[in-house]
Amino acid sequence: MKKKIIGILQVAATFIGTVVGAGFASGREIIQFFTQYHAFGTIGSILSGLLIAWIGTKMMIYAHRIDAYSFNELVAAIFGERLGNVIQALLFFIIFGITGVMLAGSGAIFQEQLGWGRQLGIMLAVFISILFLIKGVQGLLFVNALVVPLLIGFVLITFYSSHAAAQYFPDSGHIRWLLPSFNYAAFNLSTALIVLVPMAKEFKDEQVLRYGGLLGGAGLGVLLLLSHLMMLGKLDIFLYELPMAEMVRPLGETMRLAFIAVIFGEILTTFVGNIFGLSRQLHSVFPNFFSVRMSMVLLVVGAFMIGQFGYGSLVSTLYPLYGALCAVVFIYMCCVRLPKKQG
Secondary structure (H helix, E strand, O other), rough: HHHHHHHHHHHHHHHHHHHHHHHHHHHHHHHHHOOOOOOOHHHHHHHHHHHHHHHHHHHHHHHHHOOOOHHHHHHHHHHHHHHHHHHHHHHHHHHHHHHHHHHHHHHHHHHHOOOOOOEEEEHHHHHHHHHHHHHOOHHHHHHHHHHHHHHHHHHHHHHHHHHHOOOOOOHHHHHHHHHHHHHHHHHHHHHHHHHHHHHHHOOHHHHHHHHHHHHHHOOOOOOOOHHHHHHOOOOOHOOOHHHHHHHHHHHHHHHHHHHHHHHHHHHHHHHHHHHHHHHHHHHHHHOOOHHHHHHHHHHHHHHHHHHOHHHHHHHHHHHHHHHHHHHHHHHHHHHOOOOOOOO
């Protein structure tokens, strides 16, 4: 029973840590998809949290029942071989782009919050990530189990201290907030599956995946809602590349630096998870050309090159585009039926 509970918590932490990357932890994603729509964004954040919990758990169970080695096998089983290949290629490049954004985020932390060089932040993120990647699945589970509880604690403390801004609705009653909230769920879950699918293979008990997925999705939804509520009505917060770090500033310099370390840790969880999943995907498609280790090296080098661009501009430009591209895939995942249990 103890082993089962630990497994559930590991799955939940990895679920949260995979979705919560630099964009979420820094606050840029939340502003982009929710806070700019004011109180309507509150409804959107709740909707996104429910969708991610439901579909994320469903897809992990699906992958577990077909014994999928990587995201490729899951996509092929759901969409068929021909369409699956197109979707695999599309999501591969989307997730690869996000991986580069993670490194840009690490550079932004060192430059904006610490006054140090961007390249130092990027290089440090690459170095630490490689140490975890060498450990494989255990390294992935460990880094998430370490960082995610710290993030949850900081969000709760900051929310309590900020007393959450009063909500107000825009003058117009347009439902333009609805599409971004759906796109957020589609984008984050579609890309998180690159990590969640190979992780699901490591757990033999389907209940661990079910309860871990639901717990992780619920935790993610609460974090999303609280982070959004903290930034409502604070117009100046939109000016920063790392708005959440600015929200922590009133709590004192020690707390601000500690939260910056947590954001950096969340960058590592997403970066490590993406490289881990993408390397398996690349090896699955080209087993004779790319070993898992060689794939990791190539992906890290490519992500380093993308990370040279500005973090804020990458999030505001790429993420809404990625959300729209993932929406069709996500809708189909909502409708697909689970295969029967084996045995």
